[in-house]
Amino acid sequence: MKSRIFIYLFIFAALLSLYLFVSSNTMLENKDLKIQNLESEVNVLQDSVQKLQLQVFDMQYFSLQNNDDALSYYDHLRLENPSRYISDKLLETNEKKGDNPLVPYEGMESDFKINKIKILNHQWIIADFSDGKYWGELFLRYELKDDMGVDFTMMDHLLYTRSN
Template identity: 30%
Template sequence: MRHKAFFYLFLFSLLIVVLLYANNKNMYKAEARKIEIAHKRIDIVRDSLKAAKADLIEAKYFSLENNADAQEYFNYKTLDKDIVRIKEEVLALNHQEDGNPLVPYGKINGEKCIVNKIEVLNHRWLIAEFYAGDLRGEVLVKYFFNPEKPTTFDSIETVLYNKK
């Protein structure tokens, strides 16, 4: 009788081991499928990132960052400081009574024109966005930078957008 009890205990243990093995095998397959799907998603995201990076490089083609010829105009050691100085000088013009003189409109509906965003395109041009109340626009500016003197600015063209 003792042998029968051990035999049934052995069969029961063997049955549990087989069930656990089958369950773990199914769990392993399910996890492997999840990992495979995750790898496919990662590949899709990598491809999207490469495309977005290419689009960004294309969009920044006309920028000082990607224009080595324009960068040569500046001292490479102080390039970042010089660009910040140019932007600060444009923003400092906002404090004049009639608004920023780079915007040729003066006051519009009693509101002075204020430049709020600037992008330096190269060593001679910058583009700036301005607003006056509900109206907004852009101005293309020619500038001459000299480290020892204040930067001189000259508006080339402006665009004024309608209210939205």
């Protein structure tokens, strides 16, 4: 009787170890498959990041912040961030009551105000304006003077038409 119990225990232990061996192999294969999938995902994401970085570099090509030749015009002024200073000065034109004086249109829903600004170089700005419903864009010329004053001159403009 004692020997049968040992035989049954031995068979049970052998079956248990066989089950554990097979299930661990299956788990290992699943983990390897997941790792391969994650590696391929990482490669795809790295390619996407590289493409996006190239897009950002292309978009930043016309930007005062990345144009050393244009920035050299402001070296004598000792401005830490000329783009920020010029943007702030342009946004100050919104503070006047009524439409922004640089926008050549009268607001239809409310007053036209400048929203977004892209400083291209040491002379030109593209700006977006809106009254909440209608919007358009301005092409501005600016001059940053030695006394830190900024003169803005509207060169061209457009107002988008609504199609509804």
